[in-house]
Amino acid sequence: MANLHAYWIHHARKTESTVTGYIFLPKCDCSNCGYTSTMEKSVCPSCGAAMDRTAPKDAMVVEDDDKKEEKKEEEKK
């Protein structure tokens, strides 16, 4: 088996209730195979990669849950 190394890409959601503007979800993807886990494990259960790499700061999946807020306030005259 090859020595795979990867990192977890965290899922986040945009929010106005935190300073960063994001709220992190208990979900993360393997950067190697894309497997989604609910917690950071030391080894990816899917591809067996050692998750010992540090994820880049911008490595996150932003989930869009704001579809409800499609406010198209078109004023009809």
Ligand SMILES: [Zn+2]
């Ligand atoms: Zn994986």
